[in-house]
Amino acid sequence: MTFLIIFLFLATIVTRILPAFFVTRLSLPEWLVTYLNYIPYAALGVLIFPGILTAVERPVYGILGAIFAAVLSFLKIPLFFIVLGSIVFVYLIML
Known part of the structure; x- marks a missing residue:
């Protein structure tokens, strides 16, 4: 049970936190930013x-x-x- 909780925690961290670090370095086109808003x-x-x-x-x-x-x-x-x-x-x- 503990292994499952740790695995799910890591999966959540990888999919939610790591993209935040990479997106700040990207320069997105204005049309894409408008679409995402x-x-x-x-x-x-x-x-x-x-x-x-x-x-x-x-x-x-x-x-x-x-x-x-x-x-x-x-x-x-x-x-x-x-x-x-x-x-x-x-x-x-x-x-």
Whole structure:
């Protein structure tokens, strides 16, 4: 069991820590840096979208809440109020 924990620790260190040392020495093209900056947003969307469809009784309520949150974000509303507003919006349409 201890051998397995040590092996998994080493595998994690090699794949997470060592690339950080090598990437700092690389000079990446600007288009690649721009592309890599969008990965967190794509991953966040993949994590959030299933919750939108399953958090409430009917998926349409979640979709309407997401649309409401998107409209608030386009209006440059602070994030706290976007979250709070979309929660209240979904609650009201579910009544």
